Ligand SMILES: NC(=O)C1=CN([C@@H]2O[C@H](COP(=O)(O)OP(=O)(O)OC[C@H]3O[C@@H](n4cnc5c(N)ncnc54)[C@H](OP(=O)(O)O)[C@@H]3O)[C@@H](O)[C@H]2O)C=CC1
C-alpha cells in the first residue's frame with residue numbers, strides 16, 4: 211500500500227539552481243503523481259533572483275515538461291509552490307522568511323513541519339543552519355529537518371568543521387546528508403539481495419568470494435564544472451562518498467534489525483576495518499588517471515586540461531582505481547576493487563561479486579574451461595541482477611550462462627523510482643537509512659585524506675588515458691598482480 215508522507219512545508223534554498231530544477235522538482239512531481247506526497251504540502255523557493263510566484267511556477271512546470279502526457283493538472287501541482295526572494299547572507303531577511311513559511315503552513319494546512327533543503331553551494335550550509343536556529347525558524351510546532359547536499363567538506367578537517375557547525379543548530383537525527391547513490395533502486399537492493407536470500411549469506415565471506423568489483427564509469431567529461439572539479443578530482447568526487455558507501459553496504463554484517471541506527475552501526479564497522487595504508491603503500495593500492503583527447507561516438511573530444519576552468523598542467527585525477535582491504539574475520543584477504551572515471555567507454559555502474567573457483571575442473575579433459583560464478587548487480591543504466599552459472603549448452607559444451615532479473619519494466623508501468631524521489635520521500639518520512647551519518651563522513655575522509663596527502667605531493671604523468679577507453683593500463687595491472695581481471699563482460 212502506498213504510504214503518504216506527513217504534511218510539511220519544504221523550504222528549498224537555491225530554488226533557481228540546477229539541482230532544484232533538474233532533480234528536486236521532477237522528484238517532487240513523481241511523488242505527487244504516485245500519490246506518495248501528502249496533499250497538504252507547500253514548497254517555498256528561496257534564492258536571490260527577483261522572481262514572482264508566477265515566474266517560479268512556470269520554472270517548476272518547465273522542469274516537469276517530460277511528464278506532459280500525464281492526465282494530472284500541472285497547474286494544481288505548481289500551485290503548491292511559492293517564491294520568496296532572499297539573500298541567505300542577510301540575517302535581517304530570515305524573520306520575513308519565517309512569516310512567509312508560517313502563512314503558507316496555514317494556507318496549505320501543512321501541519322507545522324519543516325524540511326529545509328540546502329540546494330546551494332556548500333559554504334552556505336553552516337551559516338544558513340546557524341541563522342535558521344538563531345532567528346527562530348526551527349521553533350516550529352512540528353518536526354524540522356535539514357537536508358544537505360554533497361560535498362560534505364573537502365577533507366576530514368573541513369567536514370568536521372561543517373558537521374560541528376550544523377550540529378550546533380540541528381541534532382544529528384534531524385540532519386539528512388544526501389548521497390544520491392544511496393537513493394538508487396539497485397543500491398538499495400544490495401541489502402535485500404544479501405539479507406532476504408538464504409542462498410547468498412552463507413557464501414558471503416572470504417571462504418567463497420574471491421573479490422568484489424565496483425565500476426562507476428561515465429562518458430561525459432567535466433563539461434561546465436571544470437573549476438569545481440579541478441579542486442576536487444575523482445577521489446573526492448566519487449570514491450569518498452558513493453563508492454565507499456557501496457563497499458560498506460556490500461561488506462557490512464547483517465544488522466540486528468532493519469533500523470537506520472543498526473544499519474549505520476554495521477556500515478561504520480566496515481569503514482573502521484579498512485586497512486590502514488601507510489604513505490609508501492598508497493600507490494600499490496590506488497592508481498589515478500586523467501583523460502586525454504580521444505574519440506567518443508565518432509567525435510573527437512578535448513582533453514581534461516583543455517576544459518574551461520582547469521589548470522593547463524593540472525595534477526587532478528579524473529579516474530581512480532583502487533583496492534580496499536577489509537581486515538575483519540569475514541573479509542580478510544578479499545580485495546574490494548573500485549574504479550571510476552570520466553570520459554570512459556560507457557556510462558555504467560555495476561557491482562560484480564566473483565566467487566572462488568572450485569578446487570578442480572572435472573571438465574578439463576573435455577577441453578572446457580570453467581568460468582567463476584559471478585553475481586552482477588547492474589545499478590545503471592539498466593537495472594537488474596544477473597547470476598552467471600556454468601551449464602551445458604546444446605552442443606554439450608559447459609559454458610557460463612547468465613540468469614537475469616531485469617527491472618526494465620517501463621512498458622508494464624513498473625518504472626523504478628528515481629534516486630531523489632526515494633530520498634525526498636525518506637526524509638519526509640523521517641527514515642534516515644539511506645543518508646550518511648557524520649561518523650561515516652569522518653571515517654571515509656580519514657581514509658581518503660591519506661591518499662590525497664600522497665598524490666598532492668607527487669606530480670603525476672598526466673594525461674595517461676585516452677577519452678573513450680577504460681582508463682589507464684595501471685588499473686588493469688592493479689588486478690593482474692593479484693591474479694584477477696576487471697570483468698567487462700556483464
Ligand atoms: N547540480 C547537480 O546535479 C548537483 C548538485 N549538487 C550540490 O547541490 C548544491 C547546489 O548545486 P547547483 O544547483 O548545481 O548549484 P547552482 O549554482 O545551479 O545553484 C545555486 C543556487 O543558489 C542560489 N544562491 C546563490 N547565492 C545565494 C544567496 N546568497 N542567497 C540565496 N540564494 C543564493 C542561486 O540562486 P540566485 O543566483 O538566484 O541567488 C541558485 O539558486 C551544491 O552543493 C552542489 O554541490 C550535488 C549533486 C548534484
Ligand SMILES: O=C1O[C@H](COP(=O)(O)O)[C@@H](O)[C@H](O)[C@H]1O
Pocket residue numbers: 390428447448559
Ligand atoms: O556525485 C556525482 O555524481 C555524478 C554521477 O552520478 P550518476 O548518478 O550520473 O552516476 C558525477 O557525474 C559527478 O561528478 C559527481 O559529483
